[in-house]
Amino acid sequence: MTERQLPGYRRIANEVRAAIAAGEFAEGDRLPSVSALAERFAVTTGVVVRALEVLKAEGLVIARHGSGVFVRRFAAIRRSSPARLSRARWGTGQMIQDADTEVRPRVVDVVVAESPAPAWVAEPLGLTSGSDVLSRSRRFLVEDRPVQLAVSYYPADLVRGTRIALTDTGPGGAYARLAEQGHAPAHFTEYVRGRFPSPVEAGGLELQAGTFVLEITRHAFTAAGLCVEVNRMILDATAYILDYTFDA
Amino acid sequence: MTERQLPGYRRIANEVRAAIAAGEFAEGDRLPSVSALAERFAVTTGVVVRALEVLKAEGLVIARHGSGVFVRRFAAIRRSSPARLSRARWGTGQMIQDADTEVRPRVVDVVVAESPAPAWVAEPLGLTSGSDVLSRSRRFLVEDRPVQLAVSYYPADLVRGTRIALTDTGPGGAYARLAEQGHAPAHFTEYVRGRFPSPVEAGGLELQAGTFVLEITRHAFTAAGLCVEVNRMILDATAYILDYTFDA
The missing domain is CATH 1.10.10.10 (Winged helix-like DNA-binding domain superfamily/Winged helix DNA-binding domain)
Incomplete structure (x- = not known):
């Protein structure tokens, strides 16, 4: 055009x-x-x-x-994945989002549930499609503005009866609890794409028509290569800059 | 709404x-x-x-x-930054975009120029704003569809007279040439955000009104911590999935 x-x-x-x-x-x-x-x-x-x-x-x-x-002053949230997911952080009881610079999103609307895994969750977790997974969904707000929706999925058998199944997962969050069970995350992959939100996502993030989101899907692996979490995050694209560091 | x-x-x-x-x-x-x-x-x-x-x-x-x-069949380009930028790749004369799975974008419209650095380029490169930088701009096509615009900036004093100042940078590309000069990239940071394109970007990517782009800004550092390249990439958001891997 x-x-x-x-x-x-x-x-x-x-x-x-x-x-x-x-x-x-x-x-x-x-x-x-x-x-x-x-x-x-x-x-x-x-x-x-x-x-x-x-x-x-x-x-x-x-x-x-x-x-x-x-x-508008562009005060995007700097989201540095390698820094925020380092064991030095959750291993000492800190919250992952405390690594986000300057602004610290707060968590609301935590909902924990068990349900059959969709294929895109079951496959990386090594489950058959429809197996039970425990999901933790929540929203992140900066001041009163919603900036992110996230749903983490865990094999139900792995986390049932642990604090991961409670609303408050305790110091260091779910990764610290997984470590206590002998399933400490050691490696992560994040898949990032941009897309238009579904109506439910647009509602949850209070987005205006025509705006878009960043979708991040994280797979967390133990040192043995077992995938123990799939986390899908939907970010208001205007609210974030993601950064990733890696070696040649 | x-x-x-x-x-x-x-x-x-x-x-x-x-x-x-x-x-x-x-x-x-x-x-x-x-x-x-x-x-x-x-x-x-x-x-x-x-x-x-x-x-x-x-x-x-x-x-x-x-x-x-x-x-539409979602045949997004999988762009795996850690894999594509490994020294094992460019150090052996391969092209970075050959790491992109299945589809290999081809490079067109290479333009090399010297110009004063804008602040966002000068600052990471450790130059005073307005210092001369060599820029390499190009477009990437998949079949005939433009999927990415990119402009790399180098300190002019560092690359003047090298093959980086030519249209064809030779086997392994600019990173291999930097390595030959004793400035091999060792670490990278990529900053990712989503935004609406400028009219020029929308034209270059042949985007329809209302669509958006992913902007990736890469800083390449030598082992000594010297930033030797700033590369800004503008991606048709519908054409890519980015992936990043990192350790806890």
Whole structure:
């Protein structure tokens, strides 16, 4: 689709986005008024209002009631997988998300349940499809904003009767409990993709229409190569920067 | 936004997406005709057509001229950073993207240039902002579909007069050449985020309006901790699954 074929509000959204990217409007700046933008781009105020709705949905600008529309400060959560999942952390009773810099998401809505494993969970865990797994689902909030949904799955036989089956897994969380059972995670693989959310995910993350998520699926392995957890995380893509370090 | 507030075509897009997710329509299946879908969801054919446009933009379905709309086979490129960047690969003259499973993106439109470094490039490279950097920009195609844009930046003083300044960097690519200069990459950090593309990026990747990209920024460090490359990659999010492995 060429620029010329775009609806007017999309074209204006692109113009304002480019001006932000070029530094004409800096983080925290108030944008010119709707009428000033309409005059600048020679469009109606209605087109500008729709363009700003696009940029709000993208998380690029934010409306403050009564004071205008501002370029959002990009305060993404730095999520460093190697650092946050090191044994030095959960092995000493710390919470994994305490490694996330500056902002520490808090956990709410913990639901523990047993159910038959779907194929994408059963296969890495080495179970036959439909075997019982224990799932722990929860949401992560920063201040009052939901930023992540996560569901961890464990073979039911492995964790039934342990504190992993309780709402509060105790110091160091599920990985510390697995270690106590002789199943300490030693290696992890995370699969990352971007996609549009399902309606349930969009609801849980309070996402506006047209926004998207990062889906991370983590497999945790013991030193012996046994997969003991599959964890699927759905992240508000505007809220996170992921970082991964590795050697040549 | 609740389901009730959504425009009709968004609601129908959600319904069809859910049916695909639930397996009612499997990968490769032809969807029912527009009129059949309109009847099923009690909406006009116009609403169904717009809903299918949404799903096409998401990469979930694909129209085949004259034969209908099909659920796309998800043949994402598996991009395994630790495996593809191992010295065992580039140190023996192989191309990094040969590690990508099944599909091997080919490189086109290589442009080499010298220019002043923007701050986000200068800072990790330990240069003052505006210092000269050599940039190598290129696009990656799978068959004829663009899937990635990438620009690598090197301190100009480090690579001027080497094969890194030529279009063809030779066997093993830029990392092999850096190693020959005594600057072999030993450690990498990749920063991953999802965002909407700039108009230039959308053009280069031939993305439809409303789709999004994964942005990966890689810093390559020598064993001595010197950053010798900053590489920013813009990926069509529907074309890739990234994977990262690390230890506890």
